[in-house]
Amino acid sequence: MSDVASFPYVAVKNPRGEMALRPLLPVTLAYGGTTVETTGLLDTGADVNVLPYHLGITLGGNWETARTGLQLSGNLARYEARGILISCTVGQLAPVQLAFAWTQAENVPLLFGQVNFFAEFDVCFLRARSIFEIRPKSLP
Amino acid sequence: MISEHLIEELRQLNRVEKLRVIQMLANQIAEEETILANTEYEVWSPYDAPGAAAILTEMLEEDRRRNE
Numbered sequence: 001m002s003d004v005a006s007f008p009y010v011a012v013k014n015p016r017g018e019m020a021l022r023p024l025l026p027v028t029l030a031y032g033g034t035t036v037e038t039t040g041l042l043d044t045g046a047d048v049n050v051l052p053y054h055l056g057i058t059l060g061g062n063w064e065t066a067r068t069g070l071q072l073s074g075n076l077a078r079y080e081a082r083g084i085l086i087s088c089t090v091g092q093l094a095p096v097q098l099a100f101a102w103t104q105a106e107n108v109p110l111l112f113g114q115v116n117f118f119a120e121f122d123v124c125f126l127r128a129r130s131i132f133e134i135r136p137k138s139l140p
Numbered sequence: 141m142i143s144e145h146l147i148e149e150l151r152q153l154n155r156v157e158k159l160r161v162i163q164m165l166a167n168q169i170a171e172e173e174t175i176l177a178n179t180e181y182e183v184w185s186p187y188d189a190p191g192a193a194a195i196l197t198e199m200l201e202e203d204r205r206r207n208e
Contacts, residue, residue: 031146074187
């Protein structure tokens with residue numbers, strides 16, 4: 001397994017046609033034998049990881065049995081959210097178990113937040129060079 | 141920046157043409173401000189969700205204990 005994974009910022013266009021560079025991280029999510037390759041936004045301001053509804057369904061998550069009682073904030077406050085644990089692999093790093101707030105919102109991006117993505121990985125944002133680096137927390 | 145050439149051209153317009161230019165610009169500004177006022181910016185980040193964070197942390201701890 002590699003020690004550090006490095007990724008480029010990705011240029012994305014918003015609905016108003018404005019371009020911006022975003023730290024979008026390619027990952028492989030695994031749940032109950034199903035794996036999905038996708039990208040998620042590194043959101044240091046988010047208290048929790050957020051999983052959009054359709055992605056949880058694609059992974060085979062069972063909404064009915066997922067942990068209830070999660071209350072999100074901001075635009076997500078009006079959607080019900082439940083808790084789900086999903087294995088996440090970043091590049092060649094060892095997989096980690098991430099807890100997600102699985103929201104019924106459909107058009108929200110996959111978000112990596114403080115609980116618990118940033119508790120599992122140290123992230124270095126080298127924005128001036130348009131790259132970011134990720135290393136497991138266990139490394140010195 | 142408005143060029144001197146454009147200002148000179150506007151000065152040479154007759155009264156009716158000047159009024160049309162004023163009306164066109166006023167309409168455009170009003171339209172742009174309406175668009176801005178009606179635009180909903182989607183900020184999904186749950187930056188203040190300590191309750192959800194506590195539940196997810198509890199789930200991770202339960203999972204860790206199950207796998208010990």
